[in-house]
Amino acid sequence: MPAFDGLPRLDLRSAAPARADHAKSWAHLCGRSAGLDGAADEAARDIIAAVVERGDAAVADFTARFEDRALAPEDFELPPARVQAALAALAPELRAALELAAERIAVFHRTQLPESTGLQARDESLKSRATALRRVAVYAPGGTAAYPSSVLMTAVPAKIAGVPEVCLFTPRPSEVVLAAAAIAGVDRVFQIGGAQAIAAAAYGTEQVPRVDKIVGPGNAYVTAAKRRVFGRCDIDSIAGPSEILVLADASADPELIAADLISQAEHDRLASAVWITDAPTLVEAVDAALARQLSDLPRSEIASYALREHGACVLVDDRDALVREANAFAPEHLELLVEEPNALVDRLEGAGAIFVGAFTPEAAGDYTAGPSHVLPTAGGARFSSPLGVWDFIKYTSVLELGATALARQADAICKLARAEGLEGHARAVEYRLRTREEGGTP
Numbered sequence: 406m407p408a409f410d411g412l413p414r415l416d417l418r419s420a421a422p423a424r425a426d427h428a429k430s431w432a433h434l435c436g437r438s439a440g441l442d443g444a445a446d447e448a449a450r451d452i453i454a455a456v457v458e459r460g461d462a463a464v465a466d467f468t469a470r471f472e473d474r475a476l477a478p479e480d481f482e483l484p485p486a487r488v489q490a491a492l493a494a495l496a497p498e499l500r501a502a503l504e505l506a507a508e509r510i511a512v513f514h515r516t517q518l519p520e521s522t523g524l525q526a527r528d529e530s531l532k533s534r535a536t537a538l539r540r541v542a543v544y545a546p547g548g549t550a551a552y553p554s555s556v557l558m559t560a561v562p563a564k565i566a567g568v569p570e571v572c573l574f575t576p577r578p579s580e581v582v583l584a585a586a587a588i589a590g591v592d593r594v595f596q597i598g599g600a601q602a603i604a605a606a607a608y609g610t611e612q613v614p615r616v617d618k619i620v621g622p623g624n625a626y627v628t629a630a631k632r633r634v635f636g637r638c639d640i641d642s643i644a645g646p647s648e649i650l651v652l653a654d655a656s657a658d659p660e661l662i663a664a665d666l667i668s669q670a671e672h673d674r675l676a677s678a679v680w681i682t683d684a685p686t687l688v689e690a691v692d693a694a695l696a697r698q699l700s701d702l703p704r705s706e707i708a709s710y711a712l713r714e715h716g717a718c719v720l721v722d723d724r725d726a727l728v729r730e731a732n733a734f735a736p737e738h739l740e741l742l743v744e745e746p747n748a749l750v751d752r753l754e755g756a757g758a759i760f761v762g763a764f765t766p767e768a769a770g771d772y773t774a775g776p777s778h779v780l781p782t783a784g785g786a787r788f789s790s791p792l793g794v795w796d797f798i799k800y801t802s803v804l805e806l807g808a809t810a811l812a813r814q815a816d817a818i819c820k821l822a823r824a825e826g827l828e829g830h831a832r833a834v835e836y837r838l839r840t841r842e843e844g845g846t847p
Contacts, residue, residue, distance in 0.1 A: 491583035513775030553585035607634035645783035663694035
């Protein structure tokens with residue numbers, strides 16, 4: 406593998422000679438999407454249709470085809486004893502680390518439990534009733550890395566919300582993933598993955614129960630399938646590859662900038678690692694630090710490819726430009742390696758999670774800090790939120806009007822109904838009031 410020779414550079418400074426071309430390239434990066442159109446979307450459509458038609462047999466066929474695993478339908482679900490055995494056999498130090506992470510995740514997410522809302526007035530009661538979803542699926546990817554942390558970050562908030570049945574779907578689950586499921590309180594574990602698992606969870610099969618919601622990260626096929634089953638059940642988001650944006654000024658340590666860019670780039674070859682700076686003297690030092698740190702990184706080939714193909718160093722004029730371009734990019738993870746970082750936090754509106762200061766690496770958010778690491782990607786942080794207890798809660802409006810309260814609203818209801826050509830609506834109100842006036846009970 407050739408030595409890493411630096412990140413692509415985009416110079417957005419007002420005096421930059423090629424500023425217009427670089428601004429166009431930056432706009433392209435900011436306009437990225439989850440990339441669901443194309444092969445992954447078409448494959449997901451066909452897989453879902455097959456699972457709907459043939460159920461467990463289709464799931465087994467796709468598992469054999471894509472994963473080279475012969476898995477009978479009766480073996481989709483692992484027995485609870487198998488999950489508990491994985492926990493019992495786990496190395497004590499690793500178990501302690503998972504338990505620490507789970508407890509911190511739980512402590513944080515208990516602060517998100519909803520409060521009752523509504524109003525009680527004379528002769529009427531209006532409220533929004535919060536209830537937990539009945540059954541949810543949490544997805545943990547297989548592939549080039551196992552993610553027990555994703556099990557904790559999805560299942561723990563679901564159990565805090567009060568979901569009675571949390572089902573984990575994961576292909577080829579490792580022992581540590583199964584141990585994490587036990588610690589998180591997962592109720593059922595299915596050793597199936599890919600778009601076929603998403604389809605089975607959304608529609609239900611003979612062996613797989615239909616769920617109310619599917620959450621958790623996955624590859625392009627999983628994500629495409631989640632988008633296609635939305636409506637049969639809820640989903641958390643349409644996720645793209647992992648990404649980080651680091652804001653750095655002259656006070657930043659180049660080694661930290663490089664380390665944090667690599668921490669995302671090593672996820673997969675499509676990961677995006679970008680940093681923005683108003684200190685051009687840092688650029689060469691960061692590129693040199695990246696080369697040094699990549700030289701002995703176990704996943705160096707993956708990280709180097711991601712940095713070359715999807716990374717960037719963006720030069721801007723000043724601190725205000727740091728904020729402006731960060732909001733334009735709307736990253737999944739946003740790190741502040743600047744002087745007085747808290748002064749910027751309230752101005753940064755487009756980020757899934759903000760990591761403030763040199764001692765708050767994104768890696769802490771991935772594992773032990775507390776907030777879920779399931780975050781909006783591909784610019785979705787402009788309009789969506791991190792996974793939380795709220796993802797596992799639904800609200801029902803409960804309305805109760807007495808006769809006096811209905812009478813106060815009746816004229817307006819009838820006028821609006823007739824303005825919309827809905828005479829039956831108006832008569833439904835008038836019948837109640839006329840019956841009351843005549844001494845009857847509606």
